[in-house]
Amino acid sequence: MKKLVGIVGTNARHSYNRQLLTFMQRHFQDQAEIEILELTDVPLFNESTDGSDSPVIQNFNQKITAADGVIIATPEHNHSLPSALKSILEWLSFKLHPLDGKPVMIVGASYSVQGSSRAQLHLRQVLDAPGVNASVMPGSEFLLGRAQAAFDEQGNLKVSGTVDFLDSCFAKFLKFVDVIGELNVPDAISYQPGTYAVHATGHNGEIPMSVTLSKDRIENIQIDTSTETAGISDVAFERIPKAIIDGQTLAVDAISGASMTSHGVIDGVATAVKEAGANPDDLKKRRGGTTAAQPEAPVQTLDTDVVIVGAGGAGLTAAAKVLQSGQRALVLEKFPSVGGNTVRAGGPMNAADPDWQNQFAAIPGEKHTLKALAELDPQTIDPEYRADFETLRGQINDYLNQTTGQPGYLFDSKLLHRIQTYLGGKRTDLNGHKIYGQYDLVKELTDHALDSVKWLESIGVQFDQSQVTMPVGAIWRRGHKPMGDLGFAYIKALQPYVESHGGTIMTETAVQRLTTADGRITGLIAEGPAHQRIEVTAKAVILASGGFAANVKMLQKYNTYWTAIDDDIQTTNSPAMTGDGIELGTRVGADLVGMGFSQMMPVSDPDTGELFTGLQVPPQNYVMVNQQGKRFVNEYGSRDELTQAAIDNGSLFYLIADDEIKKTAYNTSQEKIDQQVAAGTLFRANTLADLAKQIKVDPAVLTATIKAYNSYVDAGEDPEFHKNAFDLKVQVAPFYATPRKPATHHTMGGLKIDTGAHVLNAGGQVINGLYAAGEVAGGIHAGNRLGGNSLADIFTFGRIAAASAVADECAVETE
Amino acid sequence: MMKLVGIVGTNATQSTNRQLLQYMQRHFADQAGLEICEIVDLPAFNEPEQHVAPAAVQTLSDAISAADGVIFATPEYDHSIPAALKSAIEWLSYTTRPLINKPVMIVGASNGSLGTSRAQAHLRQILEAPELKALVMPNVEYLLGHSLQAFDANGDLVDADKRHELDQAFNEFVAFVGLTEKLTPTETFFEQSRQFSWSQITNGEDL
Ligand SMILES: Cc1cc2nc3c(=O)[nH]c(=O)nc-3n(C[C@H](O)[C@H](O)[C@H](O)COP(=O)(O)OP(=O)(O)OC[C@H]3O[C@@H](n4cnc5c(N)ncnc54)[C@H](O)[C@@H]3O)c2cc1C
């Protein structure tokens, strides 16, 4: 028997269209099984807040996909279809397209005599739109006018002529379903056997892929990920090929959080299929059994000692530490892969380790920096830090006396790290509100960062002892750099450690709510990969879900530092960074601190937020021009100076380079450059005037700007913006312009915690059972985070949170 | 000076229709005061038992009532107007009915080449429904295609022809508003339109 879905086209409590569908369900029960779907819980469509993955929309998607046909019963509101019905159709034409090729019958009931004729006409046009692309049965308009008089008490249609007409429309529809079904059967597919070299899309550009086809099957898909940033999108490269081969279909769903790479693989295989003489569209129609209706998922209940929200650096560290103290740990991660922003990090973490650092020679300028610091007026240092500052001054003066007349060794101390973190974070916002790192937290961080390095070594992270690095924006050389793989190096050690010591990591499981009883946290509720509800009871919850730099609305809502944050601003972060933990915490009364301060990366790709596109050269070779072709800032300035200057100039700006400057770029190859020029994301021309035309600025202005800049390089001085250091002039063709915009990078504000990583409420009291660590917490970095301090923070407070949770909540059991 | 209300026909954060209204607001500043109204904060229409406007709907309705004319800027979603705009209109028709006899101009921007022609045709039909009874300006249609490329960094329309066309359409609207002022229907027309209900017509004539 045929399975049909009937959609009640209104969210009203009382509806004649619902009555009509209910009648049809009963009346035709021997001919078809009609399941009625309601619009009551469907949210109003909004392009900017995608709800395609929500259970309500997914329910429509799955039911419609599994059905043989769809009946839509529409009322008429203001001569057209109701907004509620329009809304579900918009959801089903946005990211999902379950109605594509689906047979649809329209019926309608309304008060007026012509029934819903105008609404039906509009509905037909909507269903015909390319995003919806339903196969609507032509003719046979079933209009039920004067609906309030049409049904008897049993809900049956009173007039037999009306029933007869409905019978004939329905009989025709069942035939129509068969005909359309036949149309949708793909032709038998046959390939020219062979191995085809095509491309997939990686995060850093195109990557090679080879697809092996036999006469009638996709046999093998190989992707060469050697040029990819380790850890970022492996999941798409594993799962999409598997799904394609398992289902012999191209109709596979993109993986959330890795949609670009998912589609890259699908498109690459489509190219191979086409080269092999088959039509990829046929394969896209072939449903690989993945979309069959799933049975209602049962609720899953789990019990553990400590449950951790987020499998980034802080979360996995906390889990490892909980396991080390003999307790059970469960980590829930909303994305398919673990690692969060931590896998994107450049790698080095800050920790003062004088015994190690002292083995390296000082480099020019460092002594000068120390001297300048020691000469600061103590009255400008906030009272909590003043005693430490005085002690540090003594340390610095001893060091300077000891090494007078020599280059000296690299100096460092916990106090220098502390005072630099404090000074680096000191800022004033637009409202004149001053902020700096909370003393006790900064002390905790700087006292224990080195322990974190040692602890990481003990669980298998190897650091490069041969060099002390200074991460960008760090102010001092105290970076411990893991061997290979940048930030992924930490996750590569932590994940297997957690899994092999009895911990559980559940991916694609998003935590939605914390549960409470008697004034304490008792666990949480999450949604699993099959949209099932997961209820966890635990003795403690640790929030380690990262910051909110990928949530523009939230940034705008709290911002008090930048004069403007554009709606379309991009981010360097993983799209997972939406501030979920902050929301989870505030809903149970947590206090927030420093939320108005966020960090931007000024030189990011305007379309993707990535750092490593275009020509990224050392700052001494930056020549930044605005959309009028004029320089507007000292290119050697700090991140926030460059960012604010860019914002003041309309955000979009260009890095101008010539052929010599190009050679100093550390991120690219000639092949990538040519690709980007062809794609229109990087501009190249043989004269500055032509380059100016390409970026739509006045050629005379750009030429004059560059002429002036070159003269400053010659003179070694920039009277306009006082750029601190120069290297090359802009003079050798071809010339380049790399479009740039600030992108959101880090959020310093977050949940208020104490030195034991307990989450505090507005009254400053501990919320029992709740802990937070990492970027989700605030108070440490204040107005500006130093490069390399975040990793130090997440590993230190990740361990502290675990230790507190175990000591506070699990102590009884261990005794 | 003439007082107009411009309604942004979408709840999306990024909208070239909003940009278009902002351009019109600046560009025609010496001819008319254009207040831009958003629909993003309106709840979804759900046909409640009481015909009472929620606060956000009342605010929009008051702005419309106080204006000499209304400009709708609509995107096109699936060959019609967005559900969010439809929902806003349903609220107005279901509660306060401020559009009765109000001069209306329709404009629309979209990324494709057709520029909302189908959505505008639907909107016209909707606004002429008996419980709305707006006076939609006839014969004038302003379609802005390829709207993502249509504005420069200052938010001005790049294309001179398109600028000119908009100037003309707007001038006609100003004249139309002036014309409709002279055309004052009787109080009974307003009363009947305000009282109109689809359930009452079952025995009477069909509309
Ligand atoms: C491009 C880039 C470069 C950087 N470079 C450096 C550097 O060189 N040095 C440095 O110190 N810092 C650097 N940082 C900052 C640093 O990487 C981050 O601040 C740090 O990794 C945050 O760690 P975390 O453990 O708090 O969160 P993350 O590692 O981001 O992990 C949070 C995890 O929680 C998950 N999650 C979120 N919401 C939920 C939910 N509701 N349910 C379940 N799971 C959820 C996320 O998916 C994610 O996996 C950089 C950041 C970026 C973006």
Ligand SMILES: Cc1cc2nc3c(=O)[nH]c(=O)nc-3n(C[C@H](O)[C@H](O)[C@H](O)COP(=O)(O)O)c2cc1C
């Ligand atoms: C906002 C609104 C607008 C309406 N517009 C029309 C219309 O244009 N034409 C019509 O025949 N009925 C119109 N109606 C009346 C409907 O026909 C009537 O509410 C009918 O019961 C709708 O079917 P339902 O019971 O399934 O909701 C409208 C009703 C509402 C609430």
